[in-house]
Amino acid sequence: xxxxxxxxxxxxxxxxxxxxxxxxxxxxxxxxxxxxxxxxxxxxxxxxxxxxxxxxxxxxxxxxxxxxxxxxxxxxxxxxxxxxxxxxxxxxxxxxxxxxxxxxxxxxxxxxxxxxxxxxxxxxxxxxxxxxxxxxxxxxxxxxxxxxxxxxxxxxxxxxxxxxxxxxxxxxxxxxxxxxxxxxxxxxxxxxxxxxxxxxxxxxxxxxxxxxxxxxxxxxxxxxxxxxxxxxxxxxxxxxxxxxxxxxxxxxxxxxxxxx
Numbered sequence: 001x002x003x004x005x006x007x008x009x010x011x012x013x014x015x016x017x018x019x020x021x022x023x024x025x026x027x028x029x030x031x032x033x034x035x036x037x038x039x040x041x042x043x044x045x046x047x048x049x050x051x052x053x054x055x056x057x058x059x060x061x062x063x064x065x066x067x068x069x070x071x072x073x074x075x076x077x078x079x080x081x082x083x084x085x086x087x088x089x090x091x092x093x094x095x096x097x098x099x100x101x102x103x104x105x106x107x108x109x110x111x112x113x114x115x116x117x118x119x120x121x122x123x124x125x126x127x128x129x130x131x132x133x134x135x136x137x138x139x140x141x142x143x144x145x146x147x148x149x150x151x152x153x154x155x156x157x158x159x160x161x162x163x164x165x166x167x168x169x170x171x172x173x174x175x176x177x178x179x180x181x182x183x184x185x186x187x188x189x190x191x192x193x194x195x196x197x198x199x200x201x202x203x204x205x206x207x208x209x210x211x212x213x214x215x216x217x218x219x220x221x222x223x224x225x226x227x228x229x230x231x232x233x234x235x236x237x238x239x240x241x242x243x244x245x246x247x248x249x250x251x252x253x254x255x256x257x258x259x260x
Contacts, residue, residue, distance in 0.1 A: 001028055001029050002027060002028030002029070002088045002089070002157055003028060003029050003031070003081075003085070003086070003087040003088050004024050004027065004028045004029065004030045004031070004087060004088065004089055004090075004091060004153070005031050005033070005073070005076055005077075005081075005087040005089070005090045005091075005116075005121075006020055006021060006024065006030060006031070006032045006033075006034075006090075006091050006092075007032070007033055007034050007035075007069050007072040007073060007076075007090070007092050007112045008020070008034050008035070008069065008092060008093055008094070008095065008108075008109060008112075009035065009038070009039045009040050009042065009068075009069045009092075009095065009107070009108025009109045009111075009112070010038050010040065010095060010096050011034060011035055011036065011037050011038045011039070011063075012032075012034035012035065012036060012057065012061075012063040014034075014038075014096065015096075015141075015142065016093060016094035016095060016096050016128060016142060016145075017032070017034055017093075017094070019094050019142035019145065019146050020091060020093055020094045020126070020142075020146070020149060022146060023145075023146035023147075023149050023150045024091065024149065024150065024153060026150070027150065027153055027154065027157065028088070028157075029060070030060065031060045031061075031076070031080065031087070032057075032060065032061040032062065033054070033062045033063075033064060033072040033073075033075070033076045033080070034062075034063055034064070034072060035063065035064055035066075035067050035068060035069060035071075035072060035108075036055070036063040036064060036065050036066055036067070037066070039067075039068050039069060039108045040097075040108055041106040041107065041108065042068050042069070042108040042111070043105065043106055043107070043108065043111055044070050044111035044114050044115065045068050045070060045111070046068065046070050046071055046074060047066070047067060047068060047071050050066075052064055052065060052066070052067050052071055052075060053065045054075070054079070054080075062080075068108060068111070069092060069108040069109065069111050069112035069115075070108075070111045070112060070114070070115040072112060073090060073112050073115040073116050073119070074115055074119070077116075077119050077121070086119075086120075086121060087121055088121075088122070088157070089121065089122045089123065089124070089153065089156060089157075089161070090112065090113065090116035090121050090122070090123040090124070091123070091124045091125075091126065091149065091153065092109045092110070092112035092113050092116075092123065092124070092125045092126070093109055093124075093125060093126035093127060093128075093145075093149070093171075094126050094127065094128050094142050094145045094146075094149070094173075095107075095109040095125070095126065095127035095128065096127075096128065096130070097127060097128070097129065097130055097212070098127050098129040098130075098172050098230070099125060099127040099170060099172065100127075100172050100187065100188055100225075100226040100227050100230065100236065100238075101187055101188040101189060101225070101226065101227060102187070102189075104170060104187060104240060107125070109125045109126075109127060110125045110168075110170060110240070112125065113125040113168040113169075113170070113240075114168065114242055116168070117165070117166050117167060117168050117242065118166065118242065120165075122156065122161035122163075122168075123168040123169070124149070124152065124153070124168060124169045124170075124171060125168060125169070125170050125171065126145060126148070126149050126171040126172075126173070127170075127171070127172050127173065128141060128142055128145045128172075128173050128175075129172055129173060129174055129175055129230055130175055131175045141175075143177070144173055144174075144176065144177070144178070144179055144235075145173040148171065148173055148179075148235050149171070152169070152171065152237075162239075163239050166241060166242045166243065167239055167240060167241045167242070168239075168240050169237055169238070169239060169240075170187075170226075170236075170237075170238045170239075170240045171235065171236065171237050171238075172226055172229075172230055172235070172236040172238075173235050174230045174233050174234065174235065176233055179233060179234060179235050180232065180233045180234050181234055181235070182234065182235050182237055183224075183229040183232075183234040183235070183236055183237070184237050184238075184239075185224055185225055185226040185228075185229050185236045185237065185238045186224055186225050186226070186238065187225065187226060187238055187240070188225030188226050188227035188228065189220075189225070195210065195212065196208050196209070196210050197209045197210075226238050
């Protein structure tokens, strides 16, 4: 039987996590280790300044007390799986909201997949895009995403994982009852602003809430990025690698150093 390790960054009680478990339970033995609270936009962070504790919710389902998605994968692979019995795949999600373009660098959902492939385990991060607000996603909003992730994991189990080492699949699902198909995409070029909102508490003290960004992006002629695919009603599947070196800049940088 195939072994599947699941996590997320929205917390162990999220509807997206429940939908993911429902989708993947028919495909193998599922173990869930998720943060005890929402850890959105925590990036690829590990907890090094305090101890972490698994809290059992039910069989093969744990929350990690104040842990990050990367903590969940790192500790699970070292504490819950015996040597020689590592999971066949790690799936992170279903995230409430998109993880496209440069947002991948912020994403706790994507970071769990990053941690998995660093440990030699194939991984997928999957996210459900929403139209208006995160609260617009109800329990029935993940029907398409459930179909997609079950289909993709089946393909992997029937054949193989399609990427090389230290690479993972980043999947984004459009808000629709029927999608047009799959598109293999590049990570898009997001257009960022500043969405920090100033407020005052009853004592007059200032504080800020950081908001989310719109899906505005710089479109190229071929419309082959993740954001364009979602805009057109397709499921976006982007191969992501952890090597962030700008290889095309090495020669220019070498000349710059030599001539400086």
